[in-house]
Amino acid sequence: MQSSKAEPSTAPVSLLDIGRGNAPLRDQVLRRLAEIYDAGCFIGGPDCKELERRVAEFCGVSHAIGCASGSDALLLALMAYDIGHGDEVICPSFTFFATASAVTRLGARPVFVDIDPVTFQIDPNLIAERITARTRAIIPVHLFGQCADMQPILDLASRYGLKVIEDAAQAIGAEYRGRPACSMGDVGCLSFYPTKNLGGCGDGGMMTALDPAVADRLRKLANHGMHPRYHHGEVGINSRLDTFQAAILAIKLEHLNGYAQARRTHADRYRETLADRSETLGISLPSEAPGCHHVWNQYTIRVHGDRRDAVRDALKSEGVGSEVYYPIPIHRQECYRSLGWPAGSLPHTETACREVLSLPVYPELTEAEQHRVIDALVRATSARRARAAA
Numbered sequence: 001m002q003s004s005k006a007e008p009s010t011a012p013v014s015l016l017d018i019g020r021g022n023a024p025l026r027d028q029v030l031r032r033l034a035e036i037y038d039a040g041c042f043i044g045g046p047d048c049k050e051l052e053r054r055v056a057e058f059c060g061v062s063h064a065i066g067c068a069s070g071s072d073a074l075l076l077a078l079m080a081y082d083i084g085h086g087d088e089v090i091c092p093s094f095t096f097f098a099t100a101s102a103v104t105r106l107g108a109r110p111v112f113v114d115i116d117p118v119t120f121q122i123d124p125n126l127i128a129e130r131i132t133a134r135t136r137a138i139i140p141v142h143l144f145g146q147c148a149d150m151q152p153i154l155d156l157a158s159r160y161g162l163k164v165i166e167d168a169a170q171a172i173g174a175e176y177r178g179r180p181a182c183s184m185g186d187v188g189c190l191s192f193y194p195t196k197n198l199g200g201c202g203d204g205g206m207m208t209a210l211d212p213a214v215a216d217r218l219r220k221l222a223n224h225g226m227h228p229r230y231h232h233g234e235v236g237i238n239s240r241l242d243t244f245q246a247a248i249l250a251i252k253l254e255h256l257n258g259y260a261q262a263r264r265t266h267a268d269r270y271r272e273t274l275a276d277r278s279e280t281l282g283i284s285l286p287s288e289a290p291g292c293h294h295v296w297n298q299y300t301i302r303v304h305g306d307r308r309d310a311v312r313d314a315l316k317s318e319g320v321g322s323e324v325y326y327p328i329p330i331h332r333q334e335c336y337r338s339l340g341w342p343a344g345s346l347p348h349t350e351t352a353c354r355e356v357l358s359l360p361v362y363p364e365l366t367e368a369e370q371h372r373v374i375d376a377l378v379r380a381t382s383a384r385r386a387r388a389a390a
């Protein structure tokens, strides 16, 4: 979060610098890990309970249940509603694979809906036409750190009797009309993968719920369907957030709002510096939708006109990191060929996959580094514009 005077530099700027973010917490984290190591309590225990309590409070819900990953959180959420063979679940295709694979793993069918091209989020206006007698749930994904347009989704869900499972893997701390991510649907799913806004030192995830009966079922399903001990009323899975991760995450949670604020400052700076030039450069900048509080897990621009990969290569040659989230829409993945979604069936999703480029926005990015990214981007995009125009 250091903010230094912008000076010309040629030092590389990576997309992420997890080590830099973790460094100030090193002693505190290692002290706690040593205590846990010595106590020999590696599964469950007070660290896990305390983290669950604090994440529930942070998300404005009554229950939070740790699990092994965001992918498992989605799987368990669907299991908690007995979703399986013959069922359909509506979700975006412009997302990380786990959103849809959780549905497939249970034998149900993901039904994809295109995105709003401005926000990148599932377009609620296109959901109703995909609802059938088999539809059981909708999984809105709060992509890149901003909430999906939840109110129309919640309205549709209540009209058709569907469950809403929020995929908030990228969006802890985001808000929609003053409501935190994970507090709006039936179950909220978080990922603590190291690149997330609240990232652990390994895999981890959490599910949130308002209904105590659903929370109990999630907890049981994440522990082999076991309750009481060695009694299995149903078949669950082994999916636990281990004690080391819980302890690390509890320490980082203290700083989460500060991290998000730093990301917001960087996003503001990209906008202030590039907004006037974006049209000339042939790019579009992301924005915060009205009523939303964005936490910028990713700062994702569009590079128009089939130039994205060339621009990315040019950034790389200047030592500036970037990434494409996501190059292939889920409905066009090899493993989903049998679902029969031809090219062109989700046009906004497919265009986004050709155009998106995520730039460094991690909290500890310095102002000088950000200016290096901006300068390199301006050079890369204007050179390619000039070439395209020639």
Ligand SMILES: Cc1ncc(COP(=O)(O)O)c(C=O)c1O
Pocket: 069, 070, 071, 072, 095, 096, 098, 099, 141, 167, 169, 170, 190, 191, 192, 193, 203, 204, 205
């Ligand atoms: C939108 C989305 N959903 C689900 C997941 C899965 O989370 P995990 O990697 O913790 O399994 C991720 C993580 O990358 C994600 O970005």
